[in-house]
Amino acid sequence: MIFTGTDKYVATDDLMTAVNAAIALQRPLLIKGEPGTGKTLLATEVAEALAMPFYEWHIKSTTKANHGLYEYDAVSRLRDSQLGDDRVQDINNYIKRGMLWEAFASDQQAVLLIDEIDKADIEFPNDLLRELDRMEFYVYETKETVTAINRPVVIITSNNEKELPDAFLRRCFFHYIRFPDEETMEKIVEVHFPAIKKKLLQEAMEVFFSIRDVNGIKKKPSTSELLDWIKLLLAEDIDPETLRGDTTKAIPKLHGALLKNEQDVHMFERLAFMSRRQGA
Amino acid sequence: MFVDFFYQLRDARIPVTIREFLTFLEALEKGVAKGSVDEFYYLSRASLVKDERLFDTFDLVFQNFFKGAMNKTTGLLEENIPEEWLRGMARELFDEEQIEAMNFEELMQELAKRLQEQDGEHHGGSRWIGTGGTSPFGNSGNNPSGVRIGGDGGGKSAAKMWEKRDFRNLKGDVELGTRNVKMALRRLRQFVREGAEDEFDLDETVKSTAHHGGMLDIRMRAERKNKVKVLTMFDIGGSMDSFIKISEELFSAVSTEFKHLEYYYFHNFLYERVWRQNRRGYNEWTPTWDVMNTYGSDWKAIFVGDATMSPFEISEAGGSIEHWNEEAGELWLKRFLSTYPDAVWLNPVPPQRWMATPSIRMIYQLMEGRMFPLTVDGLDAAMKLLRQGRQAPVKAR
Incomplete structure (x- = not known):
């Protein structure tokens, strides 16, 4: 075995x-x-x-x-004894x-x-x-x-x-x-979404791992959250092109599946704002 | 078989027991790790190390053991490592042609040579595992992961599983485990039955049923709840930075123990305001007066801080390094202590240094000796004192 x-x-x-x-x-x-x-x-x-x-x-x-292990239901046995139920004779009935x-x-x-x-x-x-x-x-x-x-x-x-x-x-x-590395992660995603387009997968993985790399994030998104997010992306039929780009510039699409903490969302918004301002 | 390995692990302070070691040998015998050295590594890790924080240390010991086990002169492993594994390793290191050209003994000698070569980069073969000191792997920080064997003509990378040291980030020398803290804080519990009666009271039911001549009379009672109230004050001044995360984790781990547990943070020393969030968001402070008015004097106060600062920050008005404080910190601490007679100060600084640091000495006196080191024993003593209440005499130290 x-x-x-x-x-x-x-x-x-x-x-x-x-x-x-x-x-x-x-x-x-x-x-x-x-x-x-x-x-x-x-x-x-x-x-x-x-x-x-x-x-x-x-x-x-x-x-x-x-x-x-087991629980012994003393109360129902006591009640059965009051009612004269025959079950009461066998203690096994109450275990x-x-x-x-x-x-x-x-x-x-x-x-x-x-x-x-x-x-x-x-x-x-x-x-x-x-x-x-x-x-x-x-x-x-x-x-x-x-x-x-x-x-x-x-x-x-x-x-x-x-x-x-x-x-x-x-x-x-x-x-x-351990948290899976990118190679294992790709395998995991493919197991769950066999029909996913290579490009979308690539872009999504990039976004996902760059979010995990951001310093100071309170709750890092996990594998199951990545899978949920990809499910959403597929359901909404998101174009991989729109995912492209630095996560510090714009908060990713449908981020609700990945970021579960308002402070984290706030931080991403601030980061995006700062980099836009720097770019301008 | 592998007895040496066992002792090397113990020398590196991995708490391996004989039982675990026997389990490991049993698994080997059952052929769980027949296939390769990697499987052998996984199996030994799964059976001997039970804490991911020790994985990194384990990797180092394994690496060292595996090289040390290879006999320099004959090229054969002294321990009974199966031939198949060695062949597998050889296949990773040499080309097929090279392997074909050698007989088994030559191959093993060549393999031994290659493995020994790696030693050079690590500075110090078997002596690596120190005999004393708190950090047996002091120099390991410089150890490059995935050492390459400098083979000629496109030598292949030989970063084996244990050499990647993937678990390096998990290594943390936590003095206090959550478990220890929880056990210590349990001393503070005061159980009281109050609230809705929703728990079945067997003893009372039996008694009452007997009293009523056998007619069942079910009695309920309220659940036992911990009634103790704890007010925790954390220092988040600069010198405490490395320490905050640990203490926060520890106290959040025990928050299930206490129903009434409140946190506040202060910067360096207690002044007229405290913070609810450790992010040092300066706008969201709470006046210290409000804290004292909100929580009654039946709350027990625990300060966590290194108490290391300039004495002026305690004794003088305006002494704070961050803002102008109208009243001296000393005064605030005294006020606080008169509101909360049951108070202790937990200090991560080792007690040997307390008397040599003027500010710690001052706070020690202000606390009337109720300062304890942040170790298991210190915490235990502190909780004992809090439980006994104000009347308990403080032992002179």
């Missing part, structure tokens, strides 16, 4: 090595990187490429480690499986995505150490141990909002998705 990217996802060599190492050794793979570089997408693509079932566990700031349990119980090896693990409480990763290491956990209510039938491929993403504990990091493979 070797992952080599898909026709929708351009994987670099180092990413492929990291994914394959994680699959071969059945260890979690931690993915970090700038927002919008396809961290979450990777897991779905791995699942698709290897034809594995896919489970997705989104982490919020209120998520607890237990939510991924709700979490995503981790679902992935463990899958007949076929599965891909489990733990998305944005850094959103949760700082101790959250520590609470999952044993579960991810041994791929088993204990259910107190039924006194049974749930063990993974097939150890799932676990892919964990982080946006670097919080640092993760060392004990957790030791158990993972790590990959940092």
Whole structure:
């Protein structure tokens, strides 16, 4: 089982090595990187490429480690006991499986995505150490141990909002998705818009990378924003000629897809104004 | 196998553990990196380094190890690096004809020679990794990326992955990690239940249900919230420039911890006005009086600044270097401290230099000793003090 990217996802060599190492050794793979570089997408693509079932566990700031394992619904059991429902005799009726349990119980090896693990409480990763290491956990209510039938491929993403504990990091493979260089970026765009005209692509890429190079910009546009922007350019049928020119002279067309911050837009307007004045 | 590599990484202060190293060996054994040296490099990076800020250091160690591993006299690698990789490298460096002309041993010797040649440009083979000091790679800044091997007759560029040093920009020596700061600031938490009752209270429900003879009586309670209020004052005077970004990041990382967290910025020292934005937009200032009137004295004040300036800027009216201040900064700080009895000053300057700098000494006295270094321990001590409140005695230092 070797992952080599898909026709929708351009994987670099180092990413492929990291994914394959994680699959071969059945260890979690931690993915970090700038927002919008396809961290979450990777897991779905791995699942698709290897034809594995896919489970997705989104982490919020209120998520607890237990939510991924199981939850015991004491209240509805209590209510059922009041109503004399027969269900009440079996405690299993009140145990709700979490995503981790679902992935463990899958007949076929599965891909489990733990998305944005850094959103949760700082101790959250520590609470999952044993579960991810041994791929088993204990259910107190039924006194049974749930063990993974097939150890799932676990892919964990982080946006670097919080640092993760060392004990957790030791158990993972790590990959940092870098911002793609122009060559890779062209491949990515071609994968998404196969019919794009060479000229438009060239002009758009130039504008995009020159925006990223501007000093002091607050939020640099990301890959996914470039793709959105190109989608817009195609939809509006923009002539590549109008994109041409220095970005410092004029703010690019449909910039709303690229610049998401009013200060950045303002800065570009000011830069454009200054260079016009200098030119005059 | 590769034990030396492991120790070189540790010497370079990359926190590699035995467990990670064993995982790495296991992956090698399973054949994850059969194909090429590049794959070997990717695999070792993915399994041994867990922080992108250390990637650059790793690249340097890898580069060094890989060259050092090549035996000068026999041309063979001392470590068990597969022959196939070496052939692959040789193909990159030499023409097909050249390879054909040599037998394997000659080829390896030639390869070793080429790799050693690169060493010359780096100034210092294996001794590169220092044994002490805070910056084991002090001279690495000058290391040109993508070293060329000066081959004769159109020698090819041999910038291997690890020599490109793509991650150089990510390297940052952050003293305080967000995690450390968060753990330290947690000391300040004061939990209070207030607001809407939207959390299920199991204990009370059980108790109340039992009390009602088994009839279910569900009890709710309000969620626990952190009630502590923190007012942060950042110095953005010139000497703090390099430091602002870090402290801003750190404090924004913990903003989830505190519901009531306000920032203000001051230039060099606290005078009659403060700023809400660090861009030093001079028009958008707030009078210091307004700040003191807006936030009650139950707020805890944290100053972050290097406190390094001319003593006149503190003690004299008109001492400010940026504008004419009617009243001395000293007076403003005293006013501020009387409004906010729970206040500390965090100083990025190492404590050894505090007493030698007159302005730091003055502020230290004004703060009545509540000045702490901006390190994990300092932050921890500062938060402990803030939590205890005004009555706590300050240890003399």
